[in-house]
Amino acid sequence: MRAVNGEEDRQGCSGADEHGRSAETLLPIRVEAAGVLVDLHFGPGLELLSREIAHLWRHLIVPARSGEPALRRSYRQGPAGAGAGDVPVPEGPEGSYVVSGDVTRQLIDHLAGSSLLLHAGAVDVDRIGVVLLLGPSGAGKSTATARLGRRGRYLTDELTVLDPRAFTVSGYPKPISLMAPLGAGPKRDLPLPEAGLEPALRAEAPAHVVLVDRIRPNADRAAGEEGLFRVPLALALPAVVEQTSALWRVPGGLATLARLVDRCGGLLVARYHEAEVLPDLLADPPPAVAEHWERVVPPAACRPPGLGEFAVTPFRDALLLDDLALILSDGRLLSVSSVAALVWQLLAVGGPMGFAEIRSSAVEALGHHPRADVILEGALRELVRVEAAESGGGVTWVDELRASSAGPA
Structure with missing residues (x-):
């Protein structure tokens, strides 16, 4: 040895x-x-x-x-x-x-913080390129990585390490971890030659980011058909964020992830019964999609909200997509939509505001609405409830909400 x-x-x-x-x-x-x-x-x-x-x-x-x-x-x-x-x-x-x-x-x-870390398998396949395979535990990621890796070079089945600028891959071709047949025991590691895999220590930026969705045996027709499908960015980013580690420690982490997905033409979902079909599916992927998004950079310093004012809570990175705001803070991703997304953007860009100023800015952006006060209060309630925004006090319903959250003395 x-x-x-x-x-x-x-x-x-x-x-x-x-x-x-x-x-x-x-x-x-x-x-x-x-x-x-x-x-x-x-x-x-x-x-x-x-x-x-x-x-x-x-x-x-x-x-x-x-x-x-x-x-x-x-x-x-x-x-x-x-x-x-x-x-x-x-x-x-x-x-x-x-x-x-x-x-x-x-x-x-x-x-953490220096690399983009994904809980994903990665393989480099001739005429297909580098493929990242994501999915929750038990989704069949390691099996899919092993099957696809036999057509090329194996980079990892567990932790994909990417440069956050160029997206080049640093290989971590550890022994592949597979479940015992029919779930007869815990996972065990297999030598790469036994799995038919050739290791690689580095690779170019990914060509495809794929969320594996293996169709379980005896699944009913509602489970859908086999195929490869593009997913809108508003759905793709939350799914990919779930498979990251310490994304909030990467400068501009959410925007970095969006650039990766964009570079690959959008997130793919692979639905299949057996992983052997993956090479054929990836050889003919659906057309790439490009979606507009805008980054909201966290302010260097935030003035706390004064009496009667609202402000965003501290965040690490955020993206605006149509009428959706995705907000990354330490350890979690928040998603707010519609008027709440607009109000959050106003506060993130403009700083703390009172209700009258929020109303004026919202009406300027959306136009007058006879129920504007009710709609805006509902949006602020939602932002405070999910802790995307906070109040400096002096707002009756916020004070009531705080009291109910604190419980009996």
């Missing part, structure tokens, strides 16, 4: 643990994952797991002279809670899956 020192066989010193069992001091395994050097340390009793990891990750192992590692992880046998700082690993075939999951989480923490 190639270890951190470049030798073919793992070296160690023998001894005994507190139970009198033979123990081996294992050399760390150093891997380069998405351009990040990671040292993996295994404690006594994890000799077999260490060898398995060296086998599964061998295409990413680098020698010690490659530089100082950015991350160090230590694994041990035993229950959670013992051995502060070490990661407990259960006995059984799922041990390698626990290690790969831990490495993935550490990479997310390390790269």
Whole structure:
């Protein structure tokens, strides 16, 4: 096994643990994952797991002279809670899956804010290009990535790392994680050759962003037909944001995501019974679509609302699409529409305003309406309810809302 020192066989010193069992001091395994050097340390009793990891990750192992590692992880046998700082690993075939999951989480923490991070598979396929495959857990992402990856080069099945400017991909071709047949056990990691996959460490910007929507067995006709469909940006962005990590830490993160989707001609939804049809579907995608959107840049400093005024709550990035506002704050995405979207835009651009000023600006934008006061109050209520806006007090219904939210004294 190639270890951190470049030798073919793992070296160690023998001894005994507190139970009198033979123990081996294992050399760390150093891997380069998405351009990040990671040292993996295994404690006594994890000799077999260490060898398995060296086998599964061998295409990413680098020698010690490659530089100082950015991350160090230590694994041990035993229950959670013992051995502060070490990661407990259960006995059984799922041990390698626990290690790969831990490495993935550490990479997310390390790269958050400097890279665009998607919970997505990525493959580079000849005559199709780089394809990102997104979907919630259990949607069949890893299976789709494996099937499509056999037609090209495998970049990752779990964490896609993109440059937020050029959208080039830093490969993280970890062992592919698949469920046991018929759900007979936990996920386990497979060596790439066993899955028929060729790893790649980098790739050009994606040609397609695809949300996988596998049709379950015995689904009724309401589930729809197989095919590849474009999704409007107003629906696409919330679906993609759900599959990101720490997007709010990327400067202009929401606009960056919109540029990625635009560059690919819009988000695709792939509906299929079996993943084998994906190459044929992607070989003939529907026409690209382009939609207008406008970014709202967060102000450098916000004046808090005074008595009788309203203001937007702090946000990281926002987009306006037709009559919809998508607002990204720390850890969540808000969507407000119609008049509420317009009022939010007025407050975001113009700063805190009282009701009379909001009414004047809204009428200028939309024209007079006999029920303008009622409509605008409803819009402000919605913005305050979802915490997209706040009041400085002195507004009867806001004070009542605060009192009801606080509950009995």
